[in-house]
Amino acid sequence: xxxxxxxxxxxxxxxxxxxxxxxxxxxxxxxxxxxxxxxxxxxxxxxxxxxxxxxxxxxxxxxxxxxxxxxxxxxxxxxxxxxxxxxxxxxxxxxxxxxxxxxxxxxxxxxxxxxxxxxxxxxxxxxxxxxxxxxxxxxxxxxxxxxxxxxxxxxxxxxxxxxxxxxxxxxxxxxxxxxxxxxxxxxxxxxxxxxxxxxxxxxxxxxxxxxxxxxxxxxxxxxxxxxxxxxxxxxxxxxxxxxxxxxxxxxxxxxxxxxxxxxxxxxxxxxxxxxxxxxxxxxxxxxxxxxxxxxxxxxxxxxxxxxxxxxxxxxxxxxxxxxxxxxxxxxxxxxxxxxxxxxxxx
Amino acid sequence: xxxxxxxxxxxxxxxxxxxxxxxxxxxxxxxxxxxxxxxxxxxxxxxxxxxxxxxxxxxxxxxxxxxxxxxxxxxxxxxxxxxxxxxxxxxxxxxxxxxx
Amino acid sequence: xxxxxxxxxxxxxxxxxxxxxxxxxxxxxxxxxxxxxxxxxxxxxxxxxxxxxxxxxxxxxxxxxxxxxxxxxxxxxxxxxxxxxxxxxxxxxxxxxxxxxxxxxxxxxxxxxxxxxxxxxxxxxxxxxxxxxxxxxxxxxxxxxxxxxxxxxxxxxxxxxxxxxxxxxxxxxxxxxxxxxxxxxxxxxxxxxxxxxxxxxxxxxxxxxxxxxxxxxxxxxxxxxxxxxxxxxxxxxxxxxxxxxxxxxxxxxxxxxxxxxxxxxxxxxxxxxxxxxxxxxxxxxxxxxxxxxxxxxxxxxxxxxxxxxxxxxxxxxxxxxxxxxxxxxxxxxxxxxxxxxxxxxxxxxxxxxxxxxxxxxxxxxxxxxxxxxxxxxxxxxxxxxxxxxxxxxxxxxxxxxx
Numbered sequence: 001x002x003x004x005x006x007x008x009x010x011x012x013x014x015x016x017x018x019x020x021x022x023x024x025x026x027x028x029x030x031x032x033x034x035x036x037x038x039x040x041x042x043x044x045x046x047x048x049x050x051x052x053x054x055x056x057x058x059x060x061x062x063x064x065x066x067x068x069x070x071x072x073x074x075x076x077x078x079x080x081x082x083x084x085x086x087x088x089x090x091x092x093x094x095x096x097x098x099x100x101x102x103x104x105x106x107x108x109x110x111x112x113x114x115x116x117x118x119x120x121x122x123x124x125x126x127x128x129x130x131x132x133x134x135x136x137x138x139x140x141x142x143x144x145x146x147x148x149x150x151x152x153x154x155x156x157x158x159x160x161x162x163x164x165x166x167x168x169x170x171x172x173x174x175x176x177x178x179x180x181x182x183x184x185x186x187x188x189x190x191x192x193x194x195x196x197x198x199x200x201x202x203x204x205x206x207x208x209x210x211x212x213x214x215x216x217x218x219x220x221x222x223x224x225x226x227x228x229x230x231x232x233x234x235x236x237x238x239x240x241x242x243x244x245x246x247x248x249x250x251x252x253x254x255x256x257x258x259x260x261x262x263x264x265x266x267x268x269x270x271x272x273x274x275x276x277x278x279x280x281x282x283x284x285x286x287x288x289x290x291x292x293x294x295x296x297x298x299x300x301x302x303x304x305x306x307x308x309x310x311x312x313x314x315x316x317x318x319x320x321x322x323x324x325x326x327x328x329x330x331x332x333x334x335x336x337x338x339x340x341x342x343x344x345x346x
Numbered sequence: 347x348x349x350x351x352x353x354x355x356x357x358x359x360x361x362x363x364x365x366x367x368x369x370x371x372x373x374x375x376x377x378x379x380x381x382x383x384x385x386x387x388x389x390x391x392x393x394x395x396x397x398x399x400x401x402x403x404x405x406x407x408x409x410x411x412x413x414x415x416x417x418x419x420x421x422x423x424x425x426x427x428x429x430x431x432x433x434x435x436x437x438x439x440x441x442x443x444x445x446x
Numbered sequence: 447x448x449x450x451x452x453x454x455x456x457x458x459x460x461x462x463x464x465x466x467x468x469x470x471x472x473x474x475x476x477x478x479x480x481x482x483x484x485x486x487x488x489x490x491x492x493x494x495x496x497x498x499x500x501x502x503x504x505x506x507x508x509x510x511x512x513x514x515x516x517x518x519x520x521x522x523x524x525x526x527x528x529x530x531x532x533x534x535x536x537x538x539x540x541x542x543x544x545x546x547x548x549x550x551x552x553x554x555x556x557x558x559x560x561x562x563x564x565x566x567x568x569x570x571x572x573x574x575x576x577x578x579x580x581x582x583x584x585x586x587x588x589x590x591x592x593x594x595x596x597x598x599x600x601x602x603x604x605x606x607x608x609x610x611x612x613x614x615x616x617x618x619x620x621x622x623x624x625x626x627x628x629x630x631x632x633x634x635x636x637x638x639x640x641x642x643x644x645x646x647x648x649x650x651x652x653x654x655x656x657x658x659x660x661x662x663x664x665x666x667x668x669x670x671x672x673x674x675x676x677x678x679x680x681x682x683x684x685x686x687x688x689x690x691x692x693x694x695x696x697x698x699x700x701x702x703x704x705x706x707x708x709x710x711x712x713x714x715x716x717x718x719x720x721x722x723x724x725x726x727x728x729x730x731x732x733x734x735x736x737x738x739x740x741x742x743x744x745x746x747x748x749x750x751x752x753x754x755x756x757x758x759x760x761x762x763x764x765x766x767x768x769x770x771x772x773x774x775x776x777x778x779x780x781x782x783x784x785x786x787x788x789x790x791x792x793x794x795x796x797x798x799x800x801x802x803x804x805x806x807x808x809x810x811x812x813x814x815x816x817x818x819x820x821x822x823x824x825x826x827x828x829x830x831x832x833x834x835x836x837x838x839x840x841x842x843x844x845x846x847x848x
Contacts, residue, residue: 014810317838323831327505330507330508330509331843332504332505332831332836335831342579348606348662352456353449363617381609391449393717396582396583398610401718403717405451414713418698418713423472426462426464426465427458429454430451
């Protein structure tokens with residue numbers, strides 16, 4: 001039977017990991033999966049790292065942004081492309097310093113819209129003190145690309161060992177704020193055949209520099225894992241961590257911050273907010289002894305909705321599982337994301 | 347089988363037998379009225395399945411619901427619902443007050 | 447605009463941990479009382495609605511009820527029970543250039559046989575078919591009116607969805623280019639069939655009580671379920687969908703069992719009445735006729751489905767596109783070899799007892815119908831964990847240390 005690429009392969013879930021394994025991880029020989037002494041696709045994380053001497057690392061990330069629609073409540077593809085790569089660098093422990101972009105745009109795309117997008121990208125970079133040091137610009141004939149895609153490479157410097165995600169038993173899981181905002185907005189925009197009004201839903205897309213730079217400076221040694229829960233959401237991040245470290249991660253539903261309108265909308269669609277993307281939130285694993293202090297510090301940085309949502313546990317039997325305690329005291333398993341997120345009626 | 351979400355009715359179009367509702371995300375959406383239309387008024391709390399109103403919850407029915415909890419669970423266990431009682435009482439006063 | 451008193455009610459029914467504890471203790475108390483009285487140590491309660499099954503797993507209710515109490519799911523998902531044949535026909539339409547509107551779970555539903563390389567509407571889209579996911583028929587109506595291309599809406603659902611289709615026609619919402627492929631199924635025949643099967647060949651333990659569908663009952667009324675308590679001697683509770691609704695319904699079933707009663711009771715009083723909504727029932731009767739219909743995994747059940755009446759042919763995709771109806775003789779081909787979905791659907795087997803579960807049959811590549819819909823029992827167990835796994839993890843979480 002001939003196999004085809006489906007949308008599920010790009011949804012950040014089980015299918016995507018399978019196809020990456022098949023296409024890349026299996027085909028690239030081990031010694032070419034990273035630069036000597038650095039981090040590469042041997043540790044599939046937010047970004048890669050190359051040692052540059054003095055205990056420092058160059059952190060590099062790449063991401064292609066193809067959001068439909070390019071303009072959404074709370075932002076546009078320009079802010080998203082800048083923030084996304086900045087965040088990827090930050091999550092590996094790097095201080096973002098520069099960015100390169102490659103824009104492919106469809107013939108017939110309104111110039112005015114393109115200007116708004118590029119302005120947003122540049123503004124986001126300037127606000128974060130990140131230089132735009134290179135790029136590419138291509139136009140494709142009408143119909144050969146859907147409006148616009150932006151690919152960005154983020155470059156940063158890590159002052160210490162990069163944060164490759166290795167949560168340990170005892171570590172607390174901290175989230176920096178409300179989850180699922182961006183995913184809810186995108187679903188809304190894609191399904192909203194009827195209303196362009198945005199209501200109370202807004203994407204959370206933003207760079208996490210103000211959170212991560214002070215945190216890295218002060219608490220780098222406390223942070224055992226850091227990730228921005230984009231595609232695949234919180235469920236994706238925690239499942240990856242649990243299976244990578246052979247631990248059991250236990251969270252509590254009641255402590256996971258989800259905005260009321262997001263929860264309502266997710267319920268209408270029958271989707272679980274744990275699988276919805278955030279573009280301006282971080283999930284951290286923090287050593288138990290610093291967890292409370294780190295949380296207080298995060299609050300002081302202005303991320304007042306940050307919470308400890310659970311912890312990493314040692315387990316003999318349930319290695320790689322994520323479980324959550326429900327508000328009424330029951331328990332359920334949080335499965336890794338699979339397939340496309342689509343609404344259900346039943 | 348049938349996922350249903352609560353929403354509040356913002357307006358009703360009797361001609362088309364549709365209503366504009368808010369599920370709580372602040373976005374007005376048009377839905378079909380599947381039930382007797384006199385049950386659906388602006389301000390009604392309704393249950394919507396696949397874009398159609400399948401039920402409306404009036405205060406009387408919610409009170410019946412609370413009574414059911416009382417008889418099944420016993421008086422002492424249903425203290426969590428006191429607030430809802432008070433709310434409903436206040437609302438019904440408001441409604442009768444408006445009528446005057 | 448806020449949801450007013452409803453938000454507060456929902457908060458209590460979803461988050462009131464103390465109340466949940468009280469209800470759980472009461473259930474345990476009555477369970478013990480029942481065991482002492484009858485010597486019966488294991489009970490089985492069946493739910494008939496995918497959303498109840500979802501609530502039970504999502505809120506982890508199986509980890510709270512007494513270990514001798516089994517909560518099993520009946521044929522409560524209108525998507526899972528759509529025969530492969532109709533999905534194949536829909537794929538054909540999509541690949542032949544018809545715009546196909548489908549709910550998300552129908553979009554993912556896999557057929558037994560591929561049509562020109564596509565096993566699902568999702569794959570049909572990958573191959574160039576114009577398949578659009580919608581949440582409701584009004585969205586499809588608006589969209590189809592906008593582009594004017596030949597279009598079909600895949601109208602699955604139970605009694606709850608039927609009024610939407612009926613009113614779309616009666617209120618003339620449908621543009622001429624949008625036809626309906628009505629595949630609505632009726633729930634009481636499926637429930638009676640499941641109970642009949644388990645009466646003839648009782649499972650161990652047999653079914654002791656029924657949690658009846660809440661939203662279906664808003665239309666049909668609670669009265670639709672009285673034959674269950676009368677003919678099968680089982681307590682029936684029409685339940686709401688919040689975790690405490692379901693727990694209270696289980697408590698009510700336990701109460702009846704201890705008192706030796708078998709009555710049909712409404713727990714979901716805020717939404718369900720005894721007679722249902724007559725106007726909706728009338729609209730359904732006006733537009734649809736009741737037919738013998740095929741249920742994937744189960745078979746042909748008499749008077750268990752709805753199709754458009756002849757006078758509404760103008761709206762009928764079966765008529766417009768010559769979509770072929772499935773005949774009883776063809777039906778047996780529908781079950782994949784090794785799949786125990788039929789038994790799972792009837793509450794006779796757990797998903798974990800099926801040799802294919804999470805081996806050949808996974809949510810990404812579902813083999814059987816119970817895995818295809820996000821609300822199918824197997825899919826739910828795959829996502830949220832089986833009862834056994836849940837109980838063991840609960841134990842581990844309680845005892846393990848970080």
